[in-house]
Amino acid sequence: MPHQFDEAALAGVLRHMNADHVGDNLLIVRAFAEPDAVWATMTGFDGDAGRWRARRPDGAESDVSIPWPGGPISARPEVRREVVALYDEACRRLDVEPRPHA
Secondary structure (H helix, E strand, O other): OOOOOOHHHHHHHHHHHHHHOHHHHHHHHHHHOOOOOOEEEEEEEOOOEEEEEEEOOOOOEEEEEEEOOOOOOOOHHHHHHHHHHHHHHHHHHHOOOOOOOO
């Protein structure tokens, strides 16, 4: 059974991703699940994967789950590491120049 993060961790990460990394959400979804997506928002995560809602050009939406590249996680700081790894791999797959990480 995957690790379940507490509500504070979920809310904090989702707020940050959906306010500050809207474009990153879309890149990740396009690279790993829905190549034609025009919009994506992070909806959740657990120890095994991140979850996003994606919208295609026809307006249809789907939920996608993308496993963490480094394998299962169980601590909040690991979420950032794994999302950054997804972002970097998405940039590589889509031939997009990644921005530096702070």
